[in-house]
Amino acid sequence: MIYVLIVVILFISILIYFKIANKYNIIDKPNERSSHSEITLRGGGIIYPIAFILLMIYEFLSKNNQGFLENYWQFGLGLLIICSISFIDDLMDLSSKIRILFHFISVSLLLYFINAFQLLPFWVIPILFILIIGILNAFNFMDGINGITGCYSLVVLGALLYVNQYIFNFTDLNFIVFPMLASGVFLFFNFRKKAKCFMGDVGSMAIAFLILALLGLLIIKTNDLKYILFLVIYGIDVITTILERLKLKENIFEAHRRHLYQLFANEKKGDHRIISLVYAFLQASVNIIVIKFDFLGVWIFPIIILPLFIFYLLLKIRIRQKIILG
Numbered sequence: 001m002i003y004v005l006i007v008v009i010l011f012i013s014i015l016i017y018f019k020i021a022n023k024y025n026i027i028d029k030p031n032e033r034s035s036h037s038e039i040t041l042r043g044g045g046i047i048y049p050i051a052f053i054l055l056m057i058y059e060f061l062s063k064n065n066q067g068f069l070e071n072y073w074q075f076g077l078g079l080l081i082i083c084s085i086s087f088i089d090d091l092m093d094l095s096s097k098i099r100i101l102f103h104f105i106s107v108s109l110l111l112y113f114i115n116a117f118q119l120l121p122f123w124v125i126p127i128l129f130i131l132i133i134g135i136l137n138a139f140n141f142m143d144g145i146n147g148i149t150g151c152y153s154l155v156v157l158g159a160l161l162y163v164n165q166y167i168f169n170f171t172d173l174n175f176i177v178f179p180m181l182a183s184g185v186f187l188f189f190n191f192r193k194k195a196k197c198f199m200g201d202v203g204s205m206a207i208a209f210l211i212l213a214l215l216g217l218l219i220i221k222t223n224d225l226k227y228i229l230f231l232v233i234y235g236i237d238v239i240t241t242i243l244e245r246l247k248l249k250e251n252i253f254e255a256h257r258r259h260l261y262q263l264f265a266n267e268k269k270g271d272h273r274i275i276s277l278v279y280a281f282l283q284a285s286v287n288i289i290v291i292k293f294d295f296l297g298v299w300i301f302p303i304i305i306l307p308l309f310i311f312y313l314l315l316k317i318r319i320r321q322k323i324i325l326g
Contacts, residue, residue, distance in 0.1 A: 003181060006054055010185040013050050017043070018197065026091065028198050040195055043090050044186055045203010048210065049083045051182035052076060055174055068172065075213050078109030082136075082209055086201040096253065100133070107132050110209065114216035132212055135231065138238040139208035143199050145265045147191035147276035150199070153207045154183045155280045156230050159287035160214050163227070167291070170221045171214060179210050191273060226300050229290050233283040236305070236312050237261070260316055267323050282308075 021027070021041045028042040056076060059068035069076075085102040088094060107129055111117060116128060143149040161176045186203070189196035199207075211231075218227050241259050245252050257266055261279065264270040286304055296303060 002058065003177065006051070006058075006178065007181055007185060009054060010047055010051060010182055011188075014044060014047050014185060014189065014197075017046055021197075028200075038194065041197040043087060043200040043202050044189060044197030045199035045206055046083070046087065047182045047186050048179060048203060048206035049079055051178045052079055052210075055178040058174070059172075072113070072172075072175070074109045074113040078106040078113065079206060079209055081109070082106040083202050083206050086205040090200045090202055103133050103136065104129070106209065107136075110213055110216065113213060114220055116216065116220065119220055135212060135235075136205055136208045138234055140201060140204045141238055141241075142234050142259065142261070143204040144259065145261060145275060146193075146195045146272040147187060148261060148272070148279055149204055149207065150183050150187040150190055151276045151280035152234065152283060153211065154180060154187070155284045155287065156211055157183065157214075159230055159284075159291065160211075160218065163218065163291065168218070168222055170218045176214060179207065183207070191276070193271075193273070226290055229300070229304055230283070230287055232286055232304060232308065233279055236308055240309070240312060240316075260312065260319075263316065263319050263323075268319065 018041060021043060026042050028040050056069060056072075062068075081102055085094070085099060089099060110132065111125065111128060116125065120128075139149060142152075157176055157180045161173075161180070164170055164173065164176060186197075186199065190199065215227055215230065219225060237260055241256075242252050244258060245256065250256070257263070261275050264275050265272055286308075289304060290300065293300065
């Protein structure tokens with residue numbers, strides 16, 4: 001019953017936000033780089049920090065988990081900081097220097113939360129900063145069509161929930177379930193032909209921060225890097241697109257339409273919802289292999305990454321050829 005109540009509160013919260021967004025004109029106007037053609041409310045992803053606040057309230061009132069706030073305050077503060085600066089960025093364009101500064105602070109709190117400073121060699125920390133900030137921005141880059149990040153996140157969180165319940169208990173159950181409930185509520189308004197709202201930077205950064213915290217806890221506690229493959233579909237798309245843009249001498253920080261999902265949505269005029277489901281399905285398939293084929297060891301990385309990488313490149317080349325030929 002508590003989950004039903006949380007869903008109801010999340011629905012009410014996002015409806016209240018819609019009224020605020022309408023009043024203060026918090027909207028996303030389409031431009032030549034956009035994959036949508038109509039003005040839509042922005043910032044619906046604010047539901048993720050709201051879900052975490054509800055989680056803190058629930059755990060504080062619960063007699064079964066009085067230590068939740070003590071164990072998770074670092075994460076909560078980091079989430080608050082990155083969501084605040086991202087929401088401000090949704091309202092006005094901030095300089096990259098300001099965003100990076102706040103991202104650095106949030107990532108520092110995230111690494112403290114997963115005990116990275118205590119458990120990992122010092123030389124690993126700078127690599128983690130670069131990797132985590134890169135993944136945070138990758139989620140932002142990939143959040144360009146209806147349903148894609150909501151569906152993708154739900155699949156990743158589902159895999160993490162399964163691991164936590166049946167393979168290795170690495171965190172509090174509700175730390176996974178509450179973001180899943182938030183994703184479901186958000187998708188109710190976003191997974192449509194004409195979306196009621198977009199996630200915005202606040203949403204893409206928030207859910208990426210949540211997922212990275214969970215993956216960080218899991219990888220450090222199990223000492224198993226294979227779980228990073230829970231993000232491999234987004235990873236291949238982002239990394240390959242960055243390499244393509246570097247080859248073309250383009251500014252990789254400027255908006256563009258070179259991601260594979262953008263080619264399908266814009267040049268091929270594909271249904272956003274189908275494209276989003278395909279990305280989610282591919283990641284779900286990878287997650288099953290990661291979970292069930294533990295005997296593969298380190299070989300799981302080339303076995304998964306190489307075929308996906310080759311398939312991705314061939315598909316992208318074929319689509320571009322069809323576009324050129326008309």
